[in-house]
Amino acid sequence: xxxxxxxxxxxxxxxxxxxxxxxxxxxxxxxxxxxxxxxxxxxxxxxxxxxxxxxxxxxxxxxxxxxxxxxxxxxxxxxxxxxxxxxxxxxxxxxxxxxxxxxxxxxxxxxxxxx
Amino acid sequence: xxxxxxxxxxxxxxxxxxxxxxxxxxxxxxxxxxxxxxxxxxxxxxxxxxxxxxxxxxxxxxxxxxxxxxxxxxxxxxxxxxxxxxxxxxxxxxxxxxxxxxxxxxxxxxx
Numbered sequence: 001x002x003x004x005x006x007x008x009x010x011x012x013x014x015x016x017x018x019x020x021x022x023x024x025x026x027x028x029x030x031x032x033x034x035x036x037x038x039x040x041x042x043x044x045x046x047x048x049x050x051x052x053x054x055x056x057x058x059x060x061x062x063x064x065x066x067x068x069x070x071x072x073x074x075x076x077x078x079x080x081x082x083x084x085x086x087x088x089x090x091x092x093x094x095x096x097x098x099x100x101x102x103x104x105x106x107x108x109x110x111x112x113x114x115x
Numbered sequence: 116x117x118x119x120x121x122x123x124x125x126x127x128x129x130x131x132x133x134x135x136x137x138x139x140x141x142x143x144x145x146x147x148x149x150x151x152x153x154x155x156x157x158x159x160x161x162x163x164x165x166x167x168x169x170x171x172x173x174x175x176x177x178x179x180x181x182x183x184x185x186x187x188x189x190x191x192x193x194x195x196x197x198x199x200x201x202x203x204x205x206x207x208x209x210x211x212x213x214x215x216x217x218x219x220x221x222x223x224x225x226x
Binding site: 004031033035041042043044045048050055056058059091098099100101102103104105106107108109 | 117144145147149155156157158159162164170202204206210211212213214215216217218219
């Protein structure tokens with residue numbers, strides 16, 4: 001079946017622009033996670049949804065970062081007034097049940113470059 | 116708090132074995148292991164849960180010492196396809212929805 005998809009795969013933004021990154025999880029998956037991965041580092045937790053509820057947003061670096069999953073399926077990560085330090089790969093993952101009891105299926109990521 | 120992984124990097128010849136270690140300062144609910152190849156998404160290898168339950172690929176083995184908050188991933192008879200960066204992720208007992216990943220262990224298998 002179809003895996004997790006993310007779009008766009010690559011995004012170049014000028015500093016100060018707003019960007020929106022989309023994640024389509026595996027159909028029926030309850031949990032959805034967003035991670036930020038800098039070059040040579042592990043994925044860093046940003047936020048977690050269980051269905052449409054955002055249960056943990058403790059990893060969002062600033063109030064410029066906002067995530068939503070209004071119907072419990074597709075999710076969007078929005079970054080306002082992008083800065084150079086936002087440049088990274090943004091990974092989305094979904095899981096069939098809540099929390100960390102099951103494996104996460106990762107999408108291919110969106111590589112964001114802020115110039 | 117991010118788990119600690121060791122070693123940072125390892126080079127193996129085909130057929131050799133390796134062990135990758137992961138440790139946390141927090142009481143753990145679950146430990147996850149993923150492998151990521153350059154430019155690709157992380158791929159699931161194994162989950163180990165508090166209480167002894169494990170889920171994962173048949174050819175992968177791992178251990179979880181709940182008292183020491185440590186886990187080890189065992190790679191036996193390595194193949195060229197095992198090359199990549201291995202990440203452990205941990206979820207604490209007080210925040211079990213949230214998986215925090217370590218810095219990774221780079222594994223290179225050479226002929």
